[in-house]
Amino acid sequence: MRHFQLLEYAGFSQSNPTMARPPLKFDLATVYVSDAQYNRNIFFDTSPQAVRLYLLYNHWFMQTLVYAFIIVNLALALFEDPAVVPLPIWATSTIEIICLSAFSVRMVHYAKVIPKDKFWKDPKNICIIVVLSFIDLTIYGALKSTGYFAIRWSRVLRPLLLVNVTEGRQLRRAFRSIRNALPQISYVFLLFMFSVLVFSLVALKLFGKRGLLTIDGSPYFTDYLDIVFDLYVLVTTANSPDVMMPAYNYSVFFTIFFILYIIINTYTFMSFFLAVVYSNYKKHLKEEVRQLVKARRFKMCRAFSLLHEARGEGGEPVVTQTKWNHLVKLVKPNINIAHRELLWSVLDDQNKGHIGKFAFVQLADLLSIQVITVKSQPHPIQICFPSMYNSPVSRFIRYVVHQRMFVYVYDLIILVNAVFIGLDEENPVVSNAEWGFLALYMLEIILKLYATEPRAFFARHHFWNWFDTIIIVSALFGTIINSALKHCYTSRQILDIIFILRVLRLIRLVDSIKRFRAIINILIKIGPTILTFGQLIVVVYYIFAMVGMELFKGKVQFFEPNSTSPDQEYCGNPLLKGTTFAKLNYCKNNFNNVVSSFIVLLELTVVNQWHDILYKYRSKPVTHISARIFFVLFHIVVVIIIINIFVAFILEAFLVEYTIDKSDLQTSLEKKIEELELNVQQDGVDTGLVDAMESNDNELGPSEAGKQKPSLMFKIASRRSRTVDGLLQRMFETDIRPEDFVEEEEPENINFSNPVFDSV
Template identity: 35%
Template sequence: MRKWGLVQKRTLKERMIRLATGFHESKQNLTDIKYHYKGKLNKYVNMDTSVQGDVNMSDNGTTNKTNLEKTVSKTIKYVSKHTNTESDSKEKYCKGGKSSLTSQKAVRDFGKSESRYQSESDVQLNKKNQSATNKNPTSTRSTVVEMNSRKSITSDELPTYLNQGAIKSGKGPKIGSESLITDNDLLLAATLVANAMVGNTFDVKREPRFVRSYNLYKSKLMCLLLYMAILCTLSLAIFEKPAMQDFEMPYWVTMSIEVCCQMVFGFRICHQKYWRVPKGFKKDLKMILAIACTALTILDMIAYVLVYNLRYPNAVRYSRVLRPLFIFFFSDSVHLKRAWSNIRISLVQISHVIVLFYFLIAVFALVAIKIFQERKDITFPNGREYFKNYFESFWELYVLVTTANNPDVMMPAYEDNRWYCLFFTSYIILCLYLILNILLAVTYNSYRENMKVQIKHSAHMKKEVLNQAFEVIKINVDGNEMVTYKTWTRLINLAHPGVTKHQTDLLMMVLDTDKTGFITRQQFSNIADLLNVPISVVSERKNFMELHFKTLYNSRSSRALRKVVESMYFSLVYDGIVFVNVILIAVNVKDADWAFCCLYILEIALKWYSFGTKRYLNSLSNWSDLIITVISFIILVVAEIQGNS
């Protein structure tokens, strides 16, 4: 029975050199290669092969197994002695050569691509080829060629800006360890990237079921349910006693709606406790306050029902004041969270100025008591006592800081003796013009500094979250940690759904500045900012007229009309029309209403024709013009109908 020929020997040696190039750090890795290919020798030693090529073989085409094992051992020793440095390997890789894997797990993956980490289709193909080889020895070469063609680089495995060169040269990295990145890993990485895009922290348990639960928590359906519950809770004040006229409902109706809303809030809290890290949940002040407000609301509802059923119909619901707080407790807005946190920190930092402010009011209230307590002849115009009680004196002076009771509060004393104005003047100068300005300056400075700190912390957290995402999906290429194009495509499809292949390649081309076909850690740290940039296809920028009436829209007269509409003079002309309309309304000229309404409708039509629907509705001023014009038109039509009838 014929054994391996020189072609298999040379191919095996070259393959082992390529594999061992990146593993000079560990002798154990080289030992793994040796034992792996030693097993392959035992597998194929009795295989009857038919070799065709330019290499001359002996008559019986045999090669001694012992000699081949010695060759393998010598190859490993040679490679371990003459391995290139990491920088040389990277240089060869950048030139388009075969990349070498630098993790032991990647070695096992690449070396066992025909057995353990192989897809089911490849396993079936190998079994089929094995049986065919045993029956027909001449089929071995075709089997090897077919498997090599299956491992070659295709256009789908490289970004479009590298496709042509890589395929023409026949070079390009084939990374076997990509199969180790599971769908759960991609889901975790995509969730991390999505959080980095909005600036949220990620204190979620890393098991797949918790990550999926977190994505459900952030889904549009769950957020819509939450916002509806908040809106219904705030709207209950319209229908609860005391309610607006003709809107009052029985208490059990409003109570039932509020119970449903509180159940939604409770489910939201329990859901967050399920996927969140326990340490972060316990330290979250918003969640603690949300639980407290929910509990107080439920207790207040029970107390109200009991009191109402005991024939006290004038019972009051005290928990209504807590309802607006649920907006802050469950809001996912990063800016609102940042403002809430900044206010809490700033209040602590300016507390000494607030204490000084109230201390001065207390001192002046005490002085006012000593001055006016013995003056029985000085009273307020309504007969009320003048600075005889300390708490009333404190309240009057506190209101005086707002100037709401100035100069009424000092007029009774001023009419008795003009020198009393020195007391009130000194108080106003010290508390109103000095302390309040100091309080404003300290508050502004504290808020600004805290905002800077929070922005820096947010940037740091974004980088940390992106590093965690990179650690999940990275692979080692020539000792460098990188993300492959295949992994990048899977990640973008999860983190940014609806993106086309060309847009995916465009995003990668922006990040891949050195055009290697991989994304490094430093390049990956910019993915959040890049995904926040809106991407649009050129065809999407075209409006309805340009797509369906291209000839008319691109004609000379149409281009001139669009140029006029987009100019500044068009806006100035309509500003003048609005000014004239306001003057005519002021002088009560009603006959020109229809003329101005038609002019406003013409403006809307011209802007829509020039800008298109999407671009026109992106402007808030256009929205306001559209709403006012539609309302004016409806009013004019209704008035005309009523006038004719």
């Protein structure tokens, strides 16, 4: 084993006088490396000024600002007619103009960064949106001020800014997935529609002449278009037994028709949609990740060519450790020297003092592996009161806290707590017991803090420690405030919050069961992606909400439950008298403002009862029959496409979680850590599917504290903290690695696409 002096080496790289190249080279290399690390794909100009502008362009503050403007722009829908909180037109218009100006400035900034000839290729979408919005705003203002009827049609374009302006890779990838799957989906959809049409024809002929009646007395299956729509709804299962009942009541043999229909259309075709989306998703994702890895390698090669010098055997270009140190310090200023040394020792395996292109290129991947540095510091109490901290009683307490039994006891307490939560809280015993539970939980945290070094306890990767502490402390404050205010008045809101905090505590119970932890880990990992899909859903919902509001606003009125208006019975629309819509009290499911539109769209996504939400479509009056087109279109876009992409993602994430192991690089880093005896010991619990690091509370505990250990230790962050991109990349890593390194990328030949603004 090699002797490795971590800290003695510290001062070396900073005071090295051999640094010859001008600092600009380093700036540029830094940009390349960090671009490679964060997968940014902007083809920027390499002049010093452009590089500086590019750094500003990528600055987190600028990015946040852009997001803020987009959110403000989208939020305008709350204040515009039909508004939740009405604001005058001049106010909303002014805000919109400010937002649009901000996007324009961002565009100008972008134009300054990239070469002139590349500019017009990409951001045309944004320019079009901005220009169209300005035009619409002008027309609308003019028409409104002269008292004419006007529609703000450009509002539909707003969510597209979310896709185009920001660098949200996932969102854009999801959009590309959809676009790529579209041709195949449309073939399946056409065949599916053919099947629905043929079945409708059969239904018309079988049932139409028999004079059957539906429950509300209207003739059953006599109009072809109505039948098509009814059978389309049956595919979503929303009208499942109802649509069959009249035929079934007439003869049991007619159910064969519906059984066949359900098997073929509801089950087989719907599975086909999933299969098509899934297979396309998989195929295109692979291609995209391959492109991403290629681009990353290319950027690393450019960085290498800026820093290399011919010093290796046979005059091979190499990068010296000095330069490499300088570069890493610029790319990641906040990693400590020991960590940097560790990374170097992984790359420079033979301890030659310089690395070749192959090793250098791995830097970006290496930097993206999260290494946790654990400093084994003595406990503060040990420093202040060493005799007390090392007394037998103190030792015993620390011993107890690190036992499995301690965890089990607290699991039991949580279980008892769950029962108490379920009981009536107005019972004084129950409300007083809450204080007891709070005290117990506080005691747990204090004991753990006593037994573990506080900075280790609150390390960034200790998710459950943070979770517990925040939940308990908030609950404590909430309960105190509530009991202080109790004598004046009881606020339901505070009680609700306290109560939810209490229930959240129960979640910890799940994490202490091994089998569940694996599933929870997948859930946590999928979390960020759900946010991506959240953005996707917001984009689609927003567009449909804008259209829906223009089409259906004011058709239905909601009356507060305690209102005495006679219109309440039929949602303020006499045409709805006696309809299922009114009977089920669906008045609030309307398009009267953006919030309720979103909720209606959510209900339509869940699909059930959507034919009823269609405002009793069968008798024409309330909305035009073409409203069905709106709803069917929504169903196709959201349920058939987006939800299936979501399911496809979960399927793939699940399969990856089960099959793919750590990447080569991660393993070699781990091996190196182990080789250097710098690894944090883990207890021997077999964690099965996923590492149990987070809940592994007794690391650095007293049992190990006795041994002679280095003062700094490392471990690889568990898979839990991986990002979606990391997950996706790992999915296809094994396929990409070999073949991508055979072809030495020549900067001239590679098709360095600039996929930033070309998505929608």
